[in-house]
Amino acid sequence: MSTASNLIDTHLKIWSDTNRDRRRESINELYAENCKVYDPFYPDVFVGRDALMTLIDEVQLKFPGFAFSIISGSLDEHHGAIKLSWFYGPAENPKAITGQDFFLIEDDLISSLYIFIEKLAD
Numbered sequence: 090m091s092t093a094s095n096l097i098d099t100h101l102k103i104w105s106d107t108n109r110d111r112r113r114e115s116i117n118e119l120y121a122e123n124c125k126v127y128d129p130f131y132p133d134v135f136v137g138r139d140a141l142m143t144l145i146d147e148v149q150l151k152f153p154g155f156a157f158s159i160i161s162g163s164l165d166e167h168h169g170a171i172k173l174s175w176f177y178g179p180a181e182n183p184k185a186i187t188g189q190d191f192f193l194i195e196d197d198l199i200s201s202l203y204i205f206i207e208k209l210a211d
Contacts, residue, residue: 093166097159097173100190100199104145105156116141121198128204154179160187169194
């Protein structure tokens with residue numbers, strides 16, 4: 090498994106993990122201290138690990154029981170950038186929402202994350 094695959098696997102687990110302590114530990118290992126997250130539903134940029142925790146908490150409250158999974162074959166990387174497509178949904182409808190993430194990587198940590206939503210749940 091490539092480094093990008095490992096990074097993405099951990100990233101998706103973080104966003105699906107409801108255990109805040111475990112999620113915090115994983116965020117500290119994967120994201121830069123002053124990471125920036127750009128979400129299309131928020132006008133402001135989320136800056137830092139605490140802001141990322143807040144965003145994930147909000148997403149999990151809005152979509153309880155949902156989990157992320159990568160769309161097979163969608164992972165691509167070059168020059169410190171990674172992109173992938175994903176599904177997000179509950180066990181009974183795991184493809185309820187689809188989107189893409191685009192990452193910038195610095196010093197083996199996610200420095201920026203751009204979230205794109207392609208299809209929302211009905």
